Amino acid sequence: MDPQTLSPYLVQILNGLAFSMLLFLLAAGLSVIFGMMDFINLAHGSFYMLGAYLGFTAIQRLGSFWVAVVAVPILVAGLGFGLEMVLLRPLYKRGHLDQVLLTFGLAFVFADVVKWNWGADIRSVPQPPELTGALSLGVTVYPRYRGFVIVAGLLLAGVLWAIQARTRLGAIVRAGVADKEMVSGLGINVRLVFAAVFAFGAGLAALSGVIAAPFLSLAPGMDFEQLILSLIVVVVGGLGTLKGAFWGAIVVGLADTFGKIWAPDFSLLVIFAIMAVVLLLRPNGLFGRALA
Amino acid sequence: MTSDRRRRIGPGLATIAALVIFPFVSPSIYFQNVLTEVLIFGIFAMSLDLLIGYTGLFSFGHAAFFGVAAYTAGIVATRFSDNMLLTLAAGVLAAGLLALPLGALSIRSVGIYFLMLTLAFSQMVYAAAYKWTWLTGGPNGLAGVPRPVLGILGLDLASVSTFYYATLTFFLASYVVLRRIVASPLGHSFVGVRENESRMRAIGYNTWLVKLAAFVIAGLFAGLAGVLFSYFNGFISPSDVYWTTSGLVMVMVIIGGAGTLLGPVLGAGLVLILQNIVSSQTDRWPLIMGATFILFVLVARRGIAGIFHDTLALARRSARV
Numbered sequence: 001m002d003p004q005t006l007s008p009y010l011v012q013i014l015n016g017l018a019f020s021m022l023l024f025l026l027a028a029g030l031s032v033i034f035g036m037m038d039f040i041n042l043a044h045g046s047f048y049m050l051g052a053y054l055g056f057t058a059i060q061r062l063g064s065f066w067v068a069v070v071a072v073p074i075l076v077a078g079l080g081f082g083l084e085m086v087l088l089r090p091l092y093k094r095g096h097l098d099q100v101l102l103t104f105g106l107a108f109v110f111a112d113v114v115k116w117n118w119g120a121d122i123r124s125v126p127q128p129p130e131l132t133g134a135l136s137l138g139v140t141v142y143p144r145y146r147g148f149v150i151v152a153g154l155l156l157a158g159v160l161w162a163i164q165a166r167t168r169l170g171a172i173v174r175a176g177v178a179d180k181e182m183v184s185g186l187g188i189n190v191r192l193v194f195a196a197v198f199a200f201g202a203g204l205a206a207l208s209g210v211i212a213a214p215f216l217s218l219a220p221g222m223d224f225e226q227l228i229l230s231l232i233v234v235v236v237g238g239l240g241t242l243k244g245a246f247w248g249a250i251v252v253g254l255a256d257t258f259g260k261i262w263a264p265d266f267s268l269l270v271i272f273a274i275m276a277v278v279l280l281l282r283p284n285g286l287f288g289r290a291l292a
Numbered sequence: 293m294t295s296d297r298r299r300r301i302g303p304g305l306a307t308i309a310a311l312v313i314f315p316f317v318s319p320s321i322y323f324q325n326v327l328t329e330v331l332i333f334g335i336f337a338m339s340l341d342l343l344i345g346y347t348g349l350f351s352f353g354h355a356a357f358f359g360v361a362a363y364t365a366g367i368v369a370t371r372f373s374d375n376m377l378l379t380l381a382a383g384v385l386a387a388g389l390l391a392l393p394l395g396a397l398s399i400r401s402v403g404i405y406f407l408m409l410t411l412a413f414s415q416m417v418y419a420a421a422y423k424w425t426w427l428t429g430g431p432n433g434l435a436g437v438p439r440p441v442l443g444i445l446g447l448d449l450a451s452v453s454t455f456y457y458a459t460l461t462f463f464l465a466s467y468v469v470l471r472r473i474v475a476s477p478l479g480h481s482f483v484g485v486r487e488n489e490s491r492m493r494a495i496g497y498n499t500w501l502v503k504l505a506a507f508v509i510a511g512l513f514a515g516l517a518g519v520l521f522s523y524f525n526g527f528i529s530p531s532d533v534y535w536t537t538s539g540l541v542m543v544m545v546i547i548g549g550a551g552t553l554l555g556p557v558l559g560a561g562l563v564l565i566l567q568n569i570v571s572s573q574t575d576r577w578p579l580i581m582g583a584t585f586i587l588f589v590l591v592a593r594r595g596i597a598g599i600f601h602d603t604l605a606l607a608r609r610s611a612r613v
Contacts, residue, residue, distance in 0.1 A: 034404070087586065087590070090590065091589070091590075097350065098589050101542075101543075101546055101585070101589050102586055102589045104539055104542075104543070104585070105543075105581075105582040105583070105584075105585035105586040105589065106582065106586065108578045108579070108581055108582030108585070109582035109583055109586070110582075111578060111582075112577075112578040112579035112582065113579065115578075116576065116579070224535075224536070228411075228535070231408060231411075232408075232412070235408045265423040266419060266423060268419045269419045269420070272412045272415055272416045272419070273416070275408075275412050276397070276409065276412055276413070276416075279401060279405060279408070279409055280397060280400070283400060283401050283405060284405070
């Protein structure tokens, strides 16, 4: 094929990948939280939404995207740490369903707080001046900001992988996913690790929100929408693994983008169909281990 | 046994009597409508509890059956005939026919994967309701569903109190049937699957079939609730099939007390009455509902039925002393 007919596909593939990176940041936290604590955090999309809206305010007030990109995730991670300590910790002795239900309540609270504070209007965030304009890729041009999202996402995926595979902290987390009791038997403060993982996941979701803000618009409902997609990512990839979150995000991000082009009315259906097929063929997802 | 039974039947009859005379005591159309809605969602919540509370299957897509039945009844009523028997049969049948394949596929998975599969399937139904505009009205919903005409008796259900009594009849019938199911050997095998599925299989039960039976029965009753809702509301929108509706009915089950049939009905009552009161005062209804829900999970895990049971036990103990 000559480059002229190829380039529209290239642009769409890149768009899909940019979206995949946002999903990956969300799904990574969701997946590791599930792996360690055995519950699905239904408020995870709320952290993403909070990140996006706080980013909107920070950029408006401080005028700098870069300050927002650093400060907002730290702020939301702190919030996640507090929530884990106050609300989730008392429930660890109970069934995991209680935690799922509690986070379902939290999701409603956050959705309404955001609506209360920022209103129901659709809002948009300007791109940082350093990243406006287009990037020349030879056969085609591509928005510089989306290029940045892809590169930043891949870099972060690399960093997360390195932390998980090469550091002591990563070893503790991996061990925690495999066998919590054994880890605490070795004298490690598992509760603190839980809180830290939860906070880190919340921070990653907020980071995804801040990064998403300049190219997706902000509106009520964005939390549930993204939560559903990242849940699909985690289930398609397999729960509890970073690798699963990454490849799941690529699959869902590309399916979403191409679904919207080829079957604009049924793009959501395409994604759910992919998920259903994956689960029917591999009940634990692409890279998941069997559930106990 | 007999005294125990008498003790249980007494409050039950009193409640039924109270429900029957309610329209005379409170002629307010508003309250009759609220109570009608509570009874409809009571059937819906009881049906989900059959899965969550009895069989231990955490379905996060129960709105699919409610919605499909509501849409089917609405489409039949607006396009062909508003005969009650016809719309009712079509709606409930549609829910059952949907529950059969979706159940068969979902119960292959367990735990969180089951939850996700049911969620995924119900979101597919939502997508169909949202996009299939010529049939469902798409994002605008299906408007103008008439109150049905009951052909044989010539009864017109247009008036608020007649419709209330019709709903009450369906509710009581559903309760009696579900109670019989729960007390039957099939109902005991539901609980057996919840408690220890591999042991049930070892004893020789076909647990796949048991779970499928629970799923289809729950789907049929959710369908009944959906049909009643289409009559009641006169309007069906895609949000009735959306996953937040599944979540809301799950909240009713948990707040009311999973594993008891009447608990979820109380849960439905609390949620809907709270919604009616709070949303008439302030726009902050989701905030208050979320906070109430968090509170219930933290402090009253067994739900209203649990609180009721504990208070009753406490009162009896102190009465004896």
